[in-house]
Amino acid sequence: MSSPSGSATDFVPPRPTLAKLRAAAKGCRGCGLYKLGTQTVFGEGPRSAHVIVLGEQPGDAEDRAGRPFVGPSGKLLDRALDAAGIDRDDVYVTNAVKHFKWAKDARTKRRIHKTPSAGEIKACRPWLEAEIALIEPTVIVCLGATAAKSLLGRAFSVTKKRGVAIESHWAPAVFATVHPSAVLRAPREQRSLAERMFVADIRKVGQYLAKHATTGKRPGRPAHKFNEWPITAARSATSNASTRSSRE
Ligand code: URA
Numbered sequence: 001m002s003s004p005s006g007s008a009t010d011f012v013p014p015r016p017t018l019a020k021l022r023a024a025a026k027g028c029r030g031c032g033l034y035k036l037g038t039q040t041v042f043g044e045g046p047r048s049a050h051v052i053v054l055g056e057q058p059g060d061a062e063d064r065a066g067r068p069f070v071g072p073s074g075k076l077l078d079r080a081l082d083a084a085g086i087d088r089d090d091v092y093v094t095n096a097v098k099h100f101k102w103a104k105d106a107r108t109k110r111r112i113h114k115t116p117s118a119g120e121i122k123a124c125r126p127w128l129e130a131e132i133a134l135i136e137p138t139v140i141v142c143l144g145a146t147a148a149k150s151l152l153g154r155a156f157s158v159t160k161k162r163g164v165a166i167e168s169h170w171a172p173a174v175f176a177t178v179h180p181s182a183v184l185r186a187p188r189e190q191r192s193l194a195e196r197m198f199v200a201d202i203r204k205v206g207q208y209l210a211k212h213a214t215t216g217k218r219p220g221r222p223a224h225k226f227n228e229w230p231i232t233a234a235r236s237a238t239s240n241a242s243t244r245s246s247r248e
């Protein structure tokens with residue numbers, strides 16, 4: 001049975017911590033995908049992270065491991081973060097949808113990724129909102145159209161706006177780029193260019209961070225905007241700032 005609200009809302013604990021969220025998300029039945037995926041693949045990384053990397057949904061490897069970005073896309077992401085000088089310890093990785101949506105390929109019998117629907121993304125969003133509210137990142141990096149549209153609206157075009165800082169109520173800067181799986185799937189002759197462009201986008205995130213790290217956690221973010229968040233779990237910005245001052 002799915003939940004009464006038809007979303008993850010019914011499963012998000014009051015006064016959450018990342019550990020509480022992760023534990024509660026294990027039993028989420030906010031949409032039908034819990035029947036399809038092996039397990040909930042919750043976000044991973046420190047609460048002190050300045051960067052949230054947002055993917056679409058776990059892939060085959062992530063579904064088996066129960067951890068985000070451990071497969072081929074994750075390896076490429078790690079290389080790009082490294083090239084951009086972004087410390088992996090400063091990054092929290094998560095997905096717009098936390099269960100793997102797949103269908104069996106009739107010929108190969110392999111599990112083929114299926115794009116989550118708008119309804120599934122919406123159903124899973126309370127988890128993402130709670131993660132963002134706790135971490136209060138300086139930057140969110142959306143990988144691919146699904147992640148970008150889920151935060152920046154359906155009209156958002158990754159092709160037109162990749163690699164640029166977009167101010168939003170989610171974070172002082174939201175960046176979007178292509179999904180690493182698109183780079184990995186690119187035709188042979190385009191592959192190296194696609195990878196260089198992906199890394200170039202992530203480098204822009206690194207530059208933004210280097211520039212804004214000294215000015216505090218929420219550069220240029222008007223305080224009143226915080227109240228506009230559609231999030232009940234939002235904590236005060238000051239308490240988190242104090243836990244990270246030593247890193248800045
Ligand atoms: N692709 C995603 O979008 N997320 C993962 O966790 C892995 C691959």
Ligand code: SF4
Nearest residue numbers: 028030031034099124
């Ligand atoms: Fe819950 Fe999200 Fe999984 Fe749906 S995809 S069951 S909302 S965790």
